[in-house]
Amino acid sequence: MDEKRETLLRVEDLSVCFEGKNYVQAVEHIDLEVRAGDRLCIIGETGSGKSILLLAILRLLGPTAIVTGRAFYRDRALFELTEKQMDAIRGDRVSYVPQGSGNGMNPLLKVGLQVAEPLIAHRGMKRRPAMDRAVELLRRFHLGREEALARQYPFTFSGGMRQRALIAMGISAGAELLFADEPTKGLDETRVKLTAEAFNELEGQTLVCVTHDLSFARSVSSRVAVMYAANQIEAAETEELFRHPLHPYTKDMLAAMPENGLRFRPGYAPAHSEEKTEGCKYRLRCESCREKCKETPPMFDVGGHQVRCWCYE
Amino acid sequence: MNDAILEAVGLTKRFRSREEGKKRFTAVDGASLRLYPGETLGLLGESGSGKSTLGQMLVGLLRPDEGQILYRGAPLAYPYKGEARRRIQILFQHPEVSFNPQLTLRQSLTEPFRLRGLACDDGALAACIGRFGLYPEHLNRRPGALSGGELQRAALARVLVMEPEIILLDEPTSMLDVITQAQIVDFLRRYQEENGTAYLFITHSTSLAEQFCHRIVRIAEGRLQVEGSV
Numbered sequence A: 001m002d003e004k005r006e007t008l009l010r011v012e013d014l015s016v017c018f019e020g021k022n023y024v025q026a027v028e029h030i031d032l033e034v035r036a037g038d039r040l041c042i043i044g045e046t047g048s049g050k051s052i053l054l055l056a057i058l059r060l061l062g063p064t065a066i067v068t069g070r071a072f073y074r075d076r077a078l079f080e081l082t083e084k085q086m087d088a089i090r091g092d093r094v095s096y097v098p099q100g101s102g103n104g105m106n107p108l109l110k111v112g113l114q115v116a117e118p119l120i121a122h123r124g125m126k127r128r129p130a131m132d133r134a135v136e137l138l139r140r141f142h143l144g145r146e147e148a149l150a151r152q153y154p155f156t157f158s159g160g161m162r163q164r165a166l167i168a169m170g171i172s173a174g175a176e177l178l179f180a181d182e183p184t185k186g187l188d189e190t191r192v193k194l195t196a197e198a199f200n201e202l203e204g205q206t207l208v209c210v211t212h213d214l215s216f217a218r219s220v221s222s223r224v225a226v227m228y229a230a231n232q233i234e235a236a237e238t239e240e241l242f243r244h245p246l247h248p249y250t251k252d253m254l255a256a257m258p259e260n261g262l263r264f265r266p267g268y269a270p271a272h273s274e275e276k277t278e279g280c281k282y283r284l285r286c287e288s289c290r291e292k293c294k295e296t297p298p299m300f301d302v303g304g305h306q307v308r309c310w311c312y313e
Numbered sequence B: 001m002n003d004a005i006l007e008a009v010g011l012t013k014r015f016r017s018r019e020e021g022k023k024r025f026t027a028v029d030g031a032s033l034r035l036y037p038g039e040t041l042g043l044l045g046e047s048g049s050g051k052s053t054l055g056q057m058l059v060g061l062l063r064p065d066e067g068q069i070l071y072r073g074a075p076l077a078y079p080y081k082g083e084a085r086r087r088i089q090i091l092f093q094h095p096e097v098s099f100n101p102q103l104t105l106r107q108s109l110t111e112p113f114r115l116r117g118l119a120c121d122d123g124a125l126a127a128c129i130g131r132f133g134l135y136p137e138h139l140n141r142r143p144g145a146l147s148g149g150e151l152q153r154a155a156l157a158r159v160l161v162m163e164p165e166i167i168l169l170d171e172p173t174s175m176l177d178v179i180t181q182a183q184i185v186d187f188l189r190r191y192q193e194e195n196g197t198a199y200l201f202i203t204h205s206t207s208l209a210e211q212f213c214h215r216i217v218r219i220a221e222g223r224l225q226v227e228g229s230v
Helices: A049-055 A083-089 A113-124 A127-140 A146-150 A159-171 A189-200 A214-218 A238-243 A248-255 B051-058 B082-087 B105-115 B124-128 B135-141 B148-161 B177-194 B206-212
Strands: A007-018 A024-035 A037-046 A063-074 A093-097 A177-181 A206-210 A221-228 A231-239 A300-302 A303-307 B007-017 B024-035 B040-044 B065-069 B087-093 B166-170 B198-203 B214-218 B223-229
Touching: A007 A049, A007 A206, A024 A063, A024 A206, A024 A231, A037 A049, A037 A214, A037 A303, A037 B177, A037 B206, A049 A063, A049 A177, A049 A206, A063 B135, A093 A159, A093 B135, A113 A146, A113 A159, A127 A146, A127 A159, A127 A248, A159 A177, A159 A189, A159 B082, A189 A214, A206 A214, A214 A238, A221 A238, A231 A238, A231 A248, A248 B177, B007 B051, B024 B051, B024 B223, B040 B051, B040 B206, B051 B087, B051 B166, B051 B198, B082 B087, B087 B148, B105 B124, B105 B135, B105 B148, B124 B148, B177 B198, B177 B206
Parallel strands: A037 A206, A037 A221, A093 A177, A177 A206, B040 B198, B040 B214, B087 B166, B166 B198
Antiparallel strands: A007 A024, A007 A063, A221 A231, A231 A303, A300 A303, B007 B024, B007 B065, B214 B223
């Protein structure tokens, strides 16, 4: 049945590095396949390359980024499109909820118009009905006094309100593929629940969401990919991954959740300058580390559960 | 008994309202609390409950409209000066705005060393950030080239140079992943055990507050509600 669903996004061997005085290997050899209706969450610690991966797919990285590999939206090779062709896809077929409530909105435009803009630009709606729809979308996120808020500028919103308005903007035109980068960052528990509800109510939309909020990831996704130090190290169906994590890093990450007692393994991710080195990037922190881990592990398939660890050779 | 290191008595703060027909709204309404040496007091509330406003008044970033703040039993005048200014520090929620974006981490970290008259060579700076898992190569980067977790660890390293007695932790881990969060909480616990530092921990996460705090005060619509030990 899975094979019948169209592949909306395919990423092949995608790597991103930033050359210069400080070399940074931000993303390394990532492969992804997202089918229509999938809800993929990419989780991992800050600095693991999750957001850079999204930005690279959407071609939103600056000129200092060196991107290699391929990314396809349906059958269109994204890295071969002109900027104009890319603009026609972004906001129409593919939308993006950026990270950071502070810089995702135009400070000179009223919030309602920004939420309505994709409807006007890509769905041919007139301004008045688009603004009415924007108010409806804001209401979905329980901002309160939505009609008045739609006429206000972003600076009058709190960070949490801006974050929710950004999500409303991202889903307004009903793009078939929605990318969201840390949509719940900084929101309180009640607002995180509201955001999860809104994502779960999206009909016919495919979601690729980067988040470090594990509970949120579990509540909105059908599949989860885990990144560590620029690499994808594990991927599985959501419940399978949370109930039976395989990679030692994923196990450690789940143990560090407050409800599990904030337990963690000492050590930090390697410096970006060391990320070019061979071997498993987690080996210096891993209790299962052995000689073999000095070689870079491939992705092993364990009954549909993918894991990049020599323990599952 | 009054051995509190920091005490708030009837603090109130009002802001101009954004709502039509309403001139002012009260963000914090007559809040009183005590913070004791070596304890972590959790201030738990949802967005807009007034917890950050209360915290910012306590550390001298906002002037209260009413009420008084006592540091070691003596009233503090806004803005704080001298010993209180040095010994009461804050770790912000958004690490990316804790640093001047035009300065390298080396330049930002130099300031507290200079304020305290401490030697500030590469070895001292590397040791300062090294205990938080940051590397000497990070010193040459500007904030934009560091991840949120790296920046927050650098911000904590910078705060600790001042040897604070009190740290306001304003949702310092809400933007971070769970492992970085657990590492920061663990470091803060150990630092508290060694130095007796008092923390006022602002959070909206009940599970995190229950794990980290000795006492929790809840705040809603600007009013403090329940106080109890965890």
